[in-house]
Amino acid sequence: EAGVAQSPRYKIIEKRQSVAFWCNPISGHATLYWYQQILGQGPKLLIQFQNNGVVDDSQLPKDRFSAERLKGVDSTLKIQPAKLEDSAVYLCASSLGTVGGPYNEQFFGPGTRLTVL
Amino acid sequence: ILNVEQSPQSLHVQEGDSTNFTCSFPSSNFYALHWYRWETAKSPEALFVMTLNGDEKKKGRISATLNTKEGYSYLYIKGSQPEDSATYLCAFPSSNDYKLSFGAGTTVTVRA
Numbered sequence: 265e266a267g268v269a270q271s272p273r274y275k276i277i278e279k280r281q282s283v284a285f286w287c288n289p290i291s292g293h294a295t296l297y298w299y300q301q302i303l304g305q306g307p308k309l310l311i312q313f314q315n316n317g318v319v320d321d322s323q324l325p326k327d328r329f330s331a332e333r334l335k336g337v338d339s340t341l342k343i344q345p346a347k348l349e350d351s352a353v354y355l356c357a358s359s360l361g362t363v364g365g366p367y368n369e370q371f372f373g374p375g376t377r378l379t380v381l
Numbered sequence: 382i383l384n385v386e387q388s389p390q391s392l393h394v395q396e397g398d399s400t401n402f403t404c405s406f407p408s409s410n411f412y413a414l415h416w417y418r419w420e421t422a423k424s425p426e427a428l429f430v431m432t433l434n435g436d437e438k439k440k441g442r443i444s445a446t447l448n449t450k451e452g453y454s455y456l457y458i459k460g461s462q463p464e465d466s467a468t469y470l471c472a473f474p475s476s477n478d479y480k481l482s483f484g485a486g487t488t489v490t491v492r493a
Contacts, residue, residue: 268424306385306470306482306483306485307470307483309480309481312480320480355425366413366479367412367413367430367432368479369427370427372417372426374422374423374424375424
């Protein structure tokens with residue numbers, strides 16, 4: 265079974281530029297998550313999709329971040345314009361269940377490491 | 382966001398030695414605790430889902446215990462090998478929406 269795919273793996277941009285990340289979850293997984301992991305901190309949930317609908321985006325900085333999951337499969341996360349504090353690893357994860365219970369295992373991609381100069 | 386703490390932040394272990402580290406979480410409204418291993422340049426992978434007080438789970442040389450009453454879990458690595466070098470994350474789902482709150486991780490470096 266193929267895992268969660270993410271691209272690019274690394275990205276370096278200057279502040280005020282735009283960047284987009286792509287995620288392809290495991291086939292058949294209804295729920296997709298984007299996390300931000302800043303150095304020295306644990307991953308923080310930015311947005312959760314169930315199929316192509318947003319379940320939770322309460323921690324997404326909507327003035328600069330946007331995300332979509334067209335057709336309930338692939339997803340993109342965009343930052344426009346980027347700030348220095350956006351430097352982080354952006355992880356995508358997916359899970360099988362349509363309702364994320366506490367026991368629900370999330371499968372992660374390798375992440376995109378973003379550096380904003 | 383729930384307060385999940387891991388200690389120590391990092392540790393260095395000699396190959397063959399055993400080690401352990403801690404994850405602390407809120408002791409009320411417990412459902413489960415997840416442990417993940419994240420090797421450099423790879424995807425985080427699930428190690429264990431702990432659900433019962435007193436639970437002990439084992440995967441090869443890695444094991445974990447759970448104390449839900451006092452709100453902590455230990456992860457043990459027996460006879461550490463270089464391939465055990467990774468960041469170990471614990472995650473606690475909230476009781477209302479099951480969103481995971483992650484600790485900052487313990488980074489283990491095993492020296493040959």
